[in-house]
Amino acid sequence: MEIYLMTWPEVESYLKNKKHLILPVGSTEQHGPTGLIGTDFLTAWDLAKAVGKKTSTLVASPLCYGMALHHMAFPGSGALKPSTYIQVVKEIIQGYADQGFRHFSLINGHGGNIPSLQAAFSEILSSNQDYTLQLFNWWHLSSVTDYEQKNFGDANGFHATCGEISVTMTCYPQAYEKKKTFEFFPTVKKTAWPLSPGQFRKTFPDGRMGSDPRLASAQHGQVIFERAVDEISQRLMET
Numbered sequence: 001m002e003i004y005l006m007t008w009p010e011v012e013s014y015l016k017n018k019k020h021l022i023l024p025v026g027s028t029e030q031h032g033p034t035g036l037i038g039t040d041f042l043t044a045w046d047l048a049k050a051v052g053k054k055t056s057t058l059v060a061s062p063l064c065y066g067m068a069l070h071h072m073a074f075p076g077s078g079a080l081k082p083s084t085y086i087q088v089v090k091e092i093i094q095g096y097a098d099q100g101f102r103h104f105s106l107i108n109g110h111g112g113n114i115p116s117l118q119a120a121f122s123e124i125l126s127s128n129q130d131y132t133l134q135l136f137n138w139w140h141l142s143s144v145t146d147y148e149q150k151n152f153g154d155a156n157g158f159h160a161t162c163g164e165i166s167v168t169m170t171c172y173p174q175a176y177e178k179k180k181t182f183e184f185f186p187t188v189k190k191t192a193w194p195l196s197p198g199q200f201r202k203t204f205p206d207g208r209m210g211s212d213p214r215l216a217s218a219q220h221g222q223v224i225f226e227r228a229v230d231e232i233s234q235r236l237m238e239t
């Protein structure tokens with residue numbers, strides 16, 4: 001049920017019965033010395049595909065770049081400014097709305113996107129009161145946080161978390177076959193926010209924020225993934 005593998009007549013026919021679209025949004029940014037740079041859009045996209053299948057809902061192509069300016073001192077990261085990101089999200093949603101979609105469920109993989117997504121939602125809803133916009137920050141789901149708290153405790157951290165790295169280990173095992181191991185040390189827990197790219201790298205020198213990714217595993221990732229798919233699907237079906 002992914003739009004990029006369909007033809008336009010198929011999408012037109014879907015719209016005769018259903019107006020619901022899932023949009024995966026994430027980021028392309030460093031995830032510590034052992035996590036994949038694509039973590040945030042890969043997790044959002046894979047969850048979106050599974051939720052789309054389970055609920056028979058169409059899935060749009062993912063928005064792979066997000067508001068990640070604070071990660072830009074780490075090579076490989078890419079980012080959009082908040083004002084750009086808000087505009088991009090609004091234009092993608094408005095374009096699909098013009099074709100007849102009315103219910104939009106965004107599955108998000110990146111915390112830095114949240115304020116901009118909320119701002120985009122406010123702007124869209126101010127002039128389109130018949131749209132339904134839903135935001136799922138998958139790592140905030142109660143079934144996910146319960147599991148992570150039990151299995152990782154505080155070592156889950158806030159960025160390059162054990163949970164998100166576990167999910168990528170499940171979905172992309174081949175990417176981990178030749179990764180080096182690193183020494184891990186405790187990182188600062190609290191800091192002023194937001195930080196500039198340079199301040200971020202100085203405060204969190206290897207990119208992690210409080211996590212110990214050595215606890216991550218594909219087995220944990222499988223459980224977290226299934227919990228997230230179930231919880232999102234259930235809430236999505238209720239709308």
Ligand code: NI
Pocket residue numbers: 031039040109110159160161164
């Ligand atoms: Ni992440």
